[in-house]
Amino acid sequence: MIALTAISRIFTMGDQEVRALNNINLTIAPGAYVSVMGPSGSGKSTLLNLIGLLDQPTSGTYLLENIDVTLLSETDQARVRRERIGFIFQSFHLIPRLTAAENIELPLILDGIPSAERKKRVRAILQQTNLLERADHRPSELSGGQRQRVAIARATILNPAVLLADEPTGNLDHKTGAEVIALLENLHRQGTTIITVTHDREIGARAHRKIQMRDGEVVSDD
């Protein structure tokens, strides 16, 4: 359902060109559990941002669920991000002035879902992620693991087809990191496609498909 063909992403900094992605060909089946590893600067985040429609390839085609999403309008791309894709980041990116429940509610608000329905869904996902007592806490009052769980709840509340995680355990200790991975694997069991960028070999090895990158290219894939 994700099909990248001859994808390149070139950044120009002054008169210097950085080939962050160099002719990538990649297909990822629905429901896959993929880890992406590689040295710093190898293009992992760039790949993830491209798949998540936060960035556009310099050349190549990208089909998501058989649609060439690079050709969609800005509004339609936003809708795809909202409804088909979930993002998790190393630094959580929760909005500090909103409570846990309100952060989770945001995608529902953006999707125009009525308030009563939103409250029901937020409550359900808070229960699933074991955050019910933390619902009215602000991010600053939560532990790192709790924050990432809120971020995961936010990323998955609209049941996306793909969940993209860029070093989701990078800011967490080993134990909380493992809890977060367990949560992601649980989502994978329910059918969500998971793509995780990680530096942690142990976590990378848990994925069913392991992609290695170097200098903007895929060097191993198994």
Next chain:
Amino acid sequence: MTRQDAFILSFRTVVSYRLRAILILLAMALGVAAVVVLTALGDGARRFVMNQFTALGTNLIIIIPGRSETAGGFIGALVGETPRDLTLEDAASLTALPGVRRFAPLNVGLSEISAGGLLREVTLAGSTASLLAIRRMRLAQGSFTADNGPNPAEAVLGAKIAHELFPTGNALGQRIRLGDRRFRVAGIFAMQGESMGINTDELVLIPFDHAQALFNTQSLFRIMVEAESRSAIESTKKVIRVALKLRHDGEEDVTIIGQDAILATFDKILRALTLAVSGIAAISLAVAGILVMNVMLVAVSQRTTEIGLLKAIGATHTDIRNLFLLETLWLAVAGAVVGIILGYLGSLGLRLAYPQLPAYPPIWASLAAIATALVTGIAASILPASKAARLNPVLALSRR
């Protein structure tokens, strides 16, 4: 995102950045309040002048010797030359004219007044009893009965003059001297204070024939005419012009001013003044707009990661632009409301401090101030909001 949610979300953001909100709100409010108070002041001044004019007497027509060529006629005529005299006969000829209710010849000059060894200079007016009716002058005591003459040597004293010359007793019936002539005090003006440059408290009024003798002149300073109604002023002016032209060998050598014309001129001037003053006040709103723009630009760069995140979870350009526009809209609305309240309180303060000044803020000015605040707020946030909407989400999110 639904409109309602956008309103709620932006409102919550505004409230959570309290200092920023107060700052913008204050800037907006002061601008709006300035417009309201200054227009109240300007309009109050206009009404004050209008009231003063009406206190002069209603339906007044003033005939001044000499032809003024200036369009307005008023100012030029006041200082103008006197090519041909106005006479009592001119005045008397007006009686029969249609639209004329009453008339009064008028001579004005300075004279010395003395009584019981006390001496001072006064403004002396010579006229008939009709002047009292035309100019709404009231007597506290006595009477003034002068007609076209000849009249007895009687004077009406301003209340202040009477008190100065006769500090201990009643002035009525006493003897005074004006120049080298003797008069009997026949009346005292009621305290009225100053009205359009004439202060009846310090005026002495005598029959016009005595004034002419005192000033050694046959001519009149002006003729005051009261028309039968406000609507009759224009037609009466025409009739008077024709009649006097006939009497003056076909020459149009008098200036005839209707009170309504003076009123209209002053009204125009003061309205323009009010407008100018409120325009200046509106500049403070524009300054507030620049402050708003600056604060919002700072807000956008402070919330870069938040904007990137919103994009990552599926907010469109429009969503983000609207959120930022609505933030300033809330502040502009709140600023306008607070500003109107401050403005009305300020105007109330003005009215309490200067009770004669009817400093009521005109409705149009309040509406214009609110509209300006809203337009300024929105205009000032267009740039920051579209900057936020165009933000590159990858760069925004990579900032730690």
